Amino acid sequence: MKITDEERMMMNIVPRSCHPSVAAAFLFVALSFPAPARATVKVVTTLPSYAAIAREVGGIRVHAESISRPGEDAHFVKPKPSLALMLQDADLFVTTGLDLELWAPTLVDKSGNARIRDGQPGFVAASAGVHMLDVPANASRAAGDVHVYGNPHIHTSPINAKVIAANIAAGLERVDPNGAADYRSGLAAFRRRIDEALYGKELVELLGSEALDPLAEKGTLISFLQEKSYRGKPLFDRLGGWMRRALPLRGKQIIAYHKNWIYFSTLFGLEIVDYVEAKPGIPPSARHVHDLIDLIERRHVGVLLSATYFAPSKPRLIAERTGCRVVRVPLEPGTPDASDYFALIDLWIDQLLAAFAGGH
Structure with missing residues (x-):
């Protein structure tokens, strides 16, 4: 029988001074436990x-x-x-x-x-x-x-x-x-883990994500929870997680740099009123930036949201002219401030909340 690397390692850690019977017993116990699974x-x-x-x-x-x-x-x-x-x-x-x-x-x-x-x-x-959202007609x-x-x-x-x-x-x-x-x-x-991070453990245990997800995607979850009670307690009071934390964002108007936030904004109730790119993937013209500045001032839009891989110059110019706050965040996890997917969603919500709390 071929000795595996794990067996050889266990043999090597038996003290040399051990009596043979003790060493044999040690090895028997060690080999009785399966080696941990490796990345395969x-x-x-x-x-x-x-x-x-x-x-x-x-x-x-x-x-x-x-x-x-x-x-x-x-x-x-x-x-x-x-x-x-x-x-x-x-x-x-x-x-x-x-x-x-x-x-x-x-x-x-x-x-x-x-x-x-x-x-x-x-x-x-x-x-x-x-x-899918944003499916073009033509x-x-x-x-x-x-x-x-x-x-x-x-x-x-x-x-x-x-x-x-x-x-x-x-x-x-x-x-x-x-x-x-x-x-x-x-x-x-x-x-x-996603369900509890999104809605809070109490609401998930009570209703389940099978009921909550369709309501959240249609934008009717909050009104549903406000209208219903369970055992004398409004369901809305049982809401937790990202949905609870992001409540101050619902109904807020923002400008986005590119069309990469539609699923996030739809789920959490943000309204994207326009984009820095007049057309997706095409750098904004001076005319479009001028029109965007006018729109922000007329509608009192307080926040501009951009992925960090876009150059900051145009958002900075717009912010200087209008006073709106720029939120630049990574679109993907794997950065020091967003190490995994959960930290990424945390970061987006926290940065937007901080920007709106700062006022316009």
Whole structure:
């Protein structure tokens, strides 16, 4: 029988001075316990948020890394040979599955890894099953960088994060059937953690996310909770989590730099009245900036929200002219102030609350 690395390690830590019978007993006990599972599945994702969710679901069975970096615009990743090398031995490839990462098929081709092509067991479309917003009636390049299948920035809603996690878990089961129980357990734990972070533990235990999620996505959750009671206590009083913390944001008007906040703003009740980009992906003209300044002053818009990968010059100019506050936050986790997905949502809400509390 071949001695494994774990067995050899245990043999090496038995003191040399031990009586043979003691050493044998020590070794027997040590080998009676199975070695901890190692990372067996290599997951490569297009976005850091997908990698973060894969780690939550896969635990120690998974090694997950992202092609795009937290401070990088995922629209414009260059398909370099070094990135193709990341995919060469990947077991699972997770991409949005829409038209955000148009560079992804080129990288997969260059990698030579047939297992992760679209339609193969090692391919995961993170957006499968997500209710898409901003689906254009007519797609035209004249309208800028239009996403024909809808807005691809799906991870900005915690409800969508659960769908993404389920898609990743299914992919992990396909490529690593032996870990199915672990992946299902990891998915259940992630869903539960999202639910309690979003609504608070008390409300989740009372109603369940199956009832809460549809109401939240339709924008009727708060009114429903205000109208209903349970055992003499208004359901609204049982609301906690991000939904409770973000209540001061509901109905607030903001300017956004790019159309990457629609799922977040819809869930938490923010109104995006206009964008720094007149057309998605096209830098704003001087005329558009002038019109935007006029709009902010007329409607008393207090906050401009931007991902950190956009240049700060235009938001700074607009803020100087209008007095609105600029909130620049990472769109993806993996930064010092947003180490994981949960910290990312915390950061967005906290920064927006602080900006509005500062006044206009």
